[in-house]
Amino acid sequence: MPAPVTANTIPVTQQAQQIFAENANTLSKVRETVISVTSSLTNSGADPVSTNQLTAALERWNAALDDIISTSYWMSEMLDTTWRLIQKNEQDNTDLAAGLTVQPEPTMPLLPRLNAADDTTVAPGQTVGFGVAIQARMASGVSHPP
DSSP states (O other): OOOHHHHHHHHHHHHHHHHHHHHHHHHHHHHHHHHHHHHHHHTTTOOHHHHHHHHHHHHHHHHHHHHHHHHHHHHHHHHHHHHHHHHHHHHHHHHHHHTOOOOOOOEEEOOOOSOTTOTTOOOTTOEEEHHHHHHHHHHHTOOSOO
16 A cells, blocks of 8 residues: 555646646647648738748747647656656555565563662563663673673
């Protein structure tokens, strides 16, 4: 099961990818219309100077639009790759985690009571977590087992 942030990231990234792809497709249709209009102007028999100026402006506009379309396609591809990699990474993590088992914390017996007045020492033979045993041993001043 993906982490909450990842669970939200994938659909948001997919949505952004779709928006960029739709944007690129829509702008491509606009470009095709502009190319068609430019072609019609050239063949219309209108004033050649005005037609040439307008055609040159439309060609520059189309070149800039091509850059925007290319960037939109590129962004769409990058976002598509990103969400797929996030999804694969999550699946790999799930597969890896499925093969792991959780082991209990190792335990070891505490030293027998060294000082009768020590109320924090447990009875001989009783086991506690490893860290507690070391703390008890250090607190008693014993650096090695008897």
